[in-house]
Amino acid sequence: MKKGNTVFFKNKPRISSFAAICGSKEKEGVIGGYADVTLDDDMYGESTYEKAECKMLTNAVSLAIEKGGFKERDIDVMFSGDLLNQIISASFAARDYDFPFLGVYSACSTMSESIMLAAMLVNAGYIGRAVAATGSHFASAERQYRYPLELGCTRPPQSQWTVTGAGGCVITDAKEGIKITSATMGRVCDYGVTDVNNMGAAMAPAAADTFMQHFRDTGSSPEDYDMILTGDLGALGSRIVKDLTWEKGYDISENHVDCGEIIYKVIETEFQGGSGAGCSAVVLNSYVLSKMRAGLYKRILFAATGALLSTVSSGQGESIPCISHAVDLEY
Amino acid sequence: MKKGNTVFFKNKPRISSFAAICGSKEKEGVIGGYADVTLDDDMYGESTYEKAECKMLTNAVSLAIEKGGFKERDIDVMFSGDLLNQIISASFAARDYDFPFLGVYSACSTMSESIMLAAMLVNAGYIGRAVAATGSHFASAERQYRYPLELGCTRPPQSQWTVTGAGGCVITDAKEGIKITSATMGRVCDYGVTDVNNMGAAMAPAAADTFMQHFRDTGSSPEDYDMILTGDLGALGSRIVKDLTWEKGYDISENHVDCGEIIYKVIETEFQGGSGAGCSAVVLNSYVLSKMRAGLYKRILFAATGALLSTVSSGQGESIPCISHAVDLEY
Numbered sequence: 001m002k003k004g005n006t007v008f009f010k011n012k013p014r015i016s017s018f019a020a021i022c023g024s025k026e027k028e029g030v031i032g033g034y035a036d037v038t039l040d041d042d043m044y045g046e047s048t049y050e051k052a053e054c055k056m057l058t059n060a061v062s063l064a065i066e067k068g069g070f071k072e073r074d075i076d077v078m079f080s081g082d083l084l085n086q087i088i089s090a091s092f093a094a095r096d097y098d099f100p101f102l103g104v105y106s107a108c109s110t111m112s113e114s115i116m117l118a119a120m121l122v123n124a125g126y127i128g129r130a131v132a133a134t135g136s137h138f139a140s141a142e143r144q145y146r147y148p149l150e151l152g153c154t155r156p157p158q159s160q161w162t163v164t165g166a167g168g169c170v171i172t173d174a175k176e177g178i179k180i181t182s183a184t185m186g187r188v189c190d191y192g193v194t195d196v197n198n199m200g201a202a203m204a205p206a207a208a209d210t211f212m213q214h215f216r217d218t219g220s221s222p223e224d225y226d227m228i229l230t231g232d233l234g235a236l237g238s239r240i241v242k243d244l245t246w247e248k249g250y251d252i253s254e255n256h257v258d259c260g261e262i263i264y265k266v267i268e269t270e271f272q273g274g275s276g277a278g279c280s281a282v283v284l285n286s287y288v289l290s291k292m293r294a295g296l297y298k299r300i301l302f303a304a305t306g307a308l309l310s311t312v313s314s315g316q317g318e319s320i321p322c323i324s325h326a327v328d329l330e331y
Numbered sequence: 332m333k334k335g336n337t338v339f340f341k342n343k344p345r346i347s348s349f350a351a352i353c354g355s356k357e358k359e360g361v362i363g364g365y366a367d368v369t370l371d372d373d374m375y376g377e378s379t380y381e382k383a384e385c386k387m388l389t390n391a392v393s394l395a396i397e398k399g400g401f402k403e404r405d406i407d408v409m410f411s412g413d414l415l416n417q418i419i420s421a422s423f424a425a426r427d428y429d430f431p432f433l434g435v436y437s438a439c440s441t442m443s444e445s446i447m448l449a450a451m452l453v454n455a456g457y458i459g460r461a462v463a464a465t466g467s468h469f470a471s472a473e474r475q476y477r478y479p480l481e482l483g484c485t486r487p488p489q490s491q492w493t494v495t496g497a498g499g500c501v502i503t504d505a506k507e508g509i510k511i512t513s514a515t516m517g518r519v520c521d522y523g524v525t526d527v528n529n530m531g532a533a534m535a536p537a538a539a540d541t542f543m544q545h546f547r548d549t550g551s552s553p554e555d556y557d558m559i560l561t562g563d564l565g566a567l568g569s570r571i572v573k574d575l576t577w578e579k580g581y582d583i584s585e586n587h588v589d590c591g592e593i594i595y596k597v598i599e600t601e602f603q604g605g606s607g608a609g610c611s612a613v614v615l616n617s618y619v620l621s622k623m624r625a626g627l628y629k630r631i632l633f634a635a636t637g638a639l640l641s642t643v644s645s646g647q648g649e650s651i652p653c654i655s656h657a658v659d660l661e662y
Contacts, residue, residue: 002407005431007457048647076333077516084641085416087436091519091639095652100336100516102444103436103639103654105418113433117448124455126338144643185408185431188422308422308434310415312475316379321426323434 006184006217013122014177015115015169015329016129017068020286021056023138023164026274029265034286035165036063042139042164050084053137056166056278057082058093061133064168064285072097075170076127079114081105083136083162083277084144090134099131107306108203108232109186110134111167111281112325115302116183118171119327123180128173135166136276145196145311158198160234160260160275167278167285178292179330184214188308190321196314200237200260200272203305206322207233208244210303214326215250222252226297229288230324231280231304232260234272259283259304280304292331300329337515337548344453345508346446346500346660347460348399351617352387354469354495357605360596365617366496367394373470373495381415384468387497387609388413389424392464395499395616403428406501407458410445412436414467414493414608415475421465430462438637439534439563440517441465442498442612443656446633447514449502450658454511459504466497467607476527476642489529491565491591491606498609498616509623510661515545519639521652527645531568531591531603534636537653538564539575541634545657546581553583557628560619561655562611562635563591565603590614590635611635623662631660 001008020035027038037059044052057080065075078097080090081104094101106113114132121127139149141162147153171180189209193202207230215221222228222245233241238258245252259280260273284302291297303326309318332339351366358369368390375383388411396406409428411421412435425432437444445463452458470480472493478484502511520540524533538561546552553559553576564572569589576583590611591604615633622628634657640649 002457005407007452050643050647076336081434081436083417085643086414086438086639086641088639088641088644091652091654092644092649095519095521098518100518101437101654102448102516102656103412105412105434105436106432107417117433120452120455120457121338124451124457126333126451126455185433187429187431188426190426308417308419310417310419312381312416313419313423316381318423321422323422323432325433 004217005213006182008182009119009123009180011123012179012181013119013171014174014179016172016174016177017064018169018285018289019060019063019067020167020282021060021165022282026163026165029263031282031286034290049137049140053135053140054089054092057089057133057135058096060166060168061093061131064170068170075099075129075131077102078131079104079118080133081110082134083141106323107308108277109304109306109323109325110277112302112304112327115327116325119180119183122171122173130171131168132171133168134277134281136162136278138162138164141276156197157271158236160199160272161270162276163263163274163279165278165282167281169285180327181330182218182328184210184326186210186323186325188321188323190319192319194319199275199307200234201240202307202320203322204233204237204240204244206324207241207303207305210324210326211245212248212250222250225255225299225301227300228252228256229300229302230258232275233258233305234260236272302327302329335548336544337513339513340450340454340511342454343510343512344450344502345505345510347503347505347508348395349500349616349620350391350394350398351498351613352391352496353613357494357496360594362613362617365621380468380471384466384471385420385423388420388464388466389427391497391499392424392462395501399501406430406460406462408433409462410435410448411464412441413465414472437654438639439608440635440637440654440656441608443633443635443658446658447656450511450514453502453504461502462499463502464499465608465612467493467609469493469495472607487528488602489567491530491603492601493607494594494605494610496609496613498612500616511658512661513549513659515541515657517541517654517656519652519654521650523650525650530606530638531565532571533638533651534653535564535568535571535575537655538572538634538636541655541657542576543579543581553581556586556630556632558631559583559587560631560633561589563606564589564636565591567603629662633658633660
């Protein structure tokens with residue numbers, strides 16, 4: 001069943017279990033008490049940042065499977081992707097398992113794209129249990145997208161801090177757990193922002209577009225949600241998305257929360273807050289879903305946002321196309 | 332309906348239309364007479380290789396939509412990905428359209444992953460029409476994965492030539508067209524190959540694994556297919572996949588065809604043949620599907636293969652994990 005760009009799930013696939021691992025800086029903040037594993041050393045015992053990122057993702061997947069009381073053989077497929085070139089964290093994590101792997105990429109919207117596709121396959125009755133997971137690492141992202149850490153570059157005030165962490169969940173056809181009632185597929189939005197240090201401004205229009213599409217398709221309005229959750233717009237991007245939706249007649253100011261804005265304890269030192277595929281992955285799969293299962297939130301619209309640029313596209317003078325996929329969660 | 336790793340499509344989604352664009356070298360070969368657009372200049376009027384690649388992909392998508400008699404508003408979603416970092420060709424192509432975009436990545440298996448996911452959504456009744464597309468460009472791939480062209484490096488004998496081209500198709504719930512009867516989701520296979528110039532050897536085990544899984548799940552055998560089609564194993568990889576399946580009791584030698592092995596006219600000069608996401612995309616969406624629609628082939632098992640490495644993973648001493656997703660086509 002589809003209306004507009006939103007697919008409705010009659011069979012209500014469930015998030016049966018979830019797990020998150022976060023880095024040493026992230027554990028100081030709000031998710032510290034909710035993550036399953038918190039690192040003291042962000043190298044996680046590995047020789048490279050990339051291997052540490054992959055290990056976090058692998059262990060988040062294993063933990064999510066284990067916490068749901070499942071075995072590896074119970075899982076039908078894994079959806080995952082990440083920010084590293086050719087999504088090596090996800091691919092190398094998938095190598096450790098015997099179940100099929102479907103690689104996806106929508107930058108920092110990968111968490112919601114993965115949950116959406118997993119829910120679509122479960123709802124259709126194709127599969128019974130799927131893993132959706134992603135992650136990121138501050139040091140591997142800096143090295144790939146920005147400058148070597150050793151260079152000690154000054155960060156501009158509109159910048160964000162890539163989250164070191166990984167999160168995953170198991171989506172199943174069980175009768176209990178957090179319900180996924182619908183999902184809105186995002187369109188690529190590009191408002192012409194070219195500043196690669198200002199992802200929040202680039203991504204906000206995509207989030208606004210998906211929110212409003214979702215409200216129209218489902219006939220819901222912002223006050224129907226206990227939380228309208230974006231991934232990593234940061235403080236500036238969050239202000240912009242509120243403005244953009246308000247201009248079109250939707251007031252999300254009361255219940256909009258951004259994972260990037262809440263993840264760090266003292267947000268000022270990270271300027272606009274957290275970012276990266278791992279940002280929404282760890283906040284959703286620890287703090288948010290825990291509170292939801294405890295009955296504190298009844299309905300959440302989760303729409304992570306992704307900036308679909310590369311160093312090459314920006315180097316060639318392109319602006320930053322962005323996307324946001326949304327899933328409607330109820331408990 | 333799923334058995335093993337194979338999803339069966341009761342409603343038989345159809346490939347309603349398809350289109351392909353190929354480069355100047357590719358048009359000399361077998362697909363030259365079947366591709367919709369053949370380039371004289373691989374820059375395609377653009378200032379960079381990456382922009383040329385993106386333009387090919389965009390135009391292949393537009394042509395596939397147009398050839399099916401569809402308008403942009405008829406399309407519900409587009410599945411696409413490509414070999415460039417952060418799949419910029421696909422993302423920037425999607426920016427030109429108003430329909431949603433779901434980014435996928437499985438390297439050179441992206442064509443079959445895209446068709447599979449599109450068929451899953453159409454068969455479930457979520458959507459009516461989806462685009463599945465991918466492409467690659469020799470020069471952008473060389474620059475990103477290997478050496479600058481200007482360096483004039485000698486190619487080792489086991490190497491392949493990345494195809495310049497793009498292809499796409501429209502998968503619909505129509506009653507006519509090429510049927511997609513089932514799809515087998517691939518697992519990540521890694522036999523420990525570390526030679527990045529020998530992708531055929533790295534990918535062959537993944538193709539063999541998916542073939543055999545598909546035969547077991549569907550109860551079919553190699554002789555049930557007019558063609559068992561891989562993406563870009565090349566000449567050496569094709570010999571290996573035949574050996575690997577033969578060892579396990581499946582003889583695919585009679586009807587196995589590899590897109591990379593047939594795409595170039597004089598294969599010797601390209602050593603093992605063509606490769607890249609565009610290889611299977613152009614061969615499938617021109618020559619193969621045209622012949623199928625003309626009644627020459629009744630049933631084809633299409634399993635493109637992807638090598639899930641990056642320059643970083645190889646640089647850090649990792650072996651090459653590979654994957655292959657398969658779709659069963661009937662007409």
